[in-house]
Amino acid sequence: MTPLQVCLLVSAFLFAIGFAGAVTRRHAILVLIGIELMLNAANLNFIAFWRYGAHPEALTGIIFVLFSMALAGAEAAVGLALVIAIYRHKKTSNLDEVKELKG
Amino acid sequence: MTLALIITALVTVLAAATVMSLRNLVHCALAMAVAFSGVAALYLQLNAEFVGFAEILVYVGAIAILIVFAILLTRSGETPEKSVLTSGWLAGVAVSAMVFTLLGWAVLTSSALPKEIAIAPAAPVKNIGDALMSKFVLPLEIVGLVLTAAMIGAVIIALKEDKKDNSGGQP
Numbered sequence: 050m051t052p053l054q055v056c057l058l059v060s061a062f063l064f065a066i067g068f069a070g071a072v073t074r075r076h077a078i079l080v081l082i083g084i085e086l087m088l089n090a091a092n093l094n095f096i097a098f099w100r101y102g103a104h105p106e107a108l109t110g111i112i113f114v115l116f117s118m119a120l121a122g123a124e125a126a127v128g129l130a131l132v133i134a135i136y137r138h139k140k141t142s143n144l145d146e147v148k149e150l151k152g
Numbered sequence: 153m154t155l156a157l158i159i160t161a162l163v164t165v166l167a168a169a170t171v172m173s174l175r176n177l178v179h180c181a182l183a184m185a186v187a188f189s190g191v192a193a194l195y196l197q198l199n200a201e202f203v204g205f206a207e208i209l210v211y212v213g214a215i216a217i218l219i220v221f222a223i224l225l226t227r228s229g230e231t232p233e234k235s236v237l238t239s240g241w242l243a244g245v246a247v248s249a250m251v252f253t254l255l256g257w258a259v260l261t262s263s264a265l266p267k268e269i270a271i272a273p274a275a276p277v278k279n280i281g282d283a284l285m286s287k288f289v290l291p292l293e294i295v296g297l298v299l300t301a302a303m304i305g306a307v308i309i310a311l312k313e314d315k316k317d318n319s320g321g322q323p
Contacts, residue, residue: 050260051269052157056194057259059161063168063191065252070172072244073237078177078222082184085215086168089191092203100198101266105273108283114203115284118210119295123302125215129222130306136226138313145238
């Protein structure tokens with residue numbers, strides 16, 4: 050296996066495990082952690098293809114990852130604020146119990 | 153170099169698997185910090201030093217602390233007695249296993265990946281700053297706007313809903 054394939058396999062595993070966590074775990078915070086893992090998998094792909102692909106001097110992979118990190122930070126802040134608001138309203142952060150749109 | 157890459161990859165993968173298999177949320181957050189550190193080490197080995205340090209600052213620093221705060225504020229630090237999985241968890245695990253199998257098969261058998269190892273590109277911080285300030289200045293401004301809006305929105309969402317309820321507390 051080339052180093053590029055190692056990186057891509059790690060990224061695929063991170064994506065799969067993040068997806069599994071986001072879909073199967075009950076707690077809302079763990080769903081957010083799963084989403085962060087999936088974003089990291091995408092970033093790892095960008096960096097791996099920047100390193101081993103053509104025209105690395107254009108820095109596009111690095112710039113994209115920097116913007117993606119900023120957006121991931123914004124997403125985590127809003128998501129955790131939502132989790133806290135739901136906990137304050139419903140006294141639970143179990144996603145199986147949060148089913149209503151109204152109330 | 154390859155041995156270090158494989159060790160870092162194994163640490164990252166094991167930590168990520170630990171995140172989703174532990175029951176206690178605080179342990180999950182700690183394993184998540186280890187997984188993000190592993191990803192940062194991978195970035196450093198791929199010659200992307202600036203992104204690696206930014207990953208440590210943003211993920212291992214800020215987001216891990218934010219998640220620990222959210223765990224404490226929602227009082228979910230104890231290990232739950234009930235099941236931690238949703239009712240339809242088997243389908244989710246099956247779908248993610250299929251996703252991993254498909255991606256792994258594509259990565260291992262694809263002929264589109266470059267075969268020869270490229271010479272290590274250099275990404276000095278000066279070039280990244282020049283690119284951010286010249287070619288990508290409009291996206292940079294928009295990201296700043298988005299971050300400001302997200303910060304204000306997060307504060308407003310997490311504010312107390314009803315001001316009348318806590319009149320018995322502090323004046």
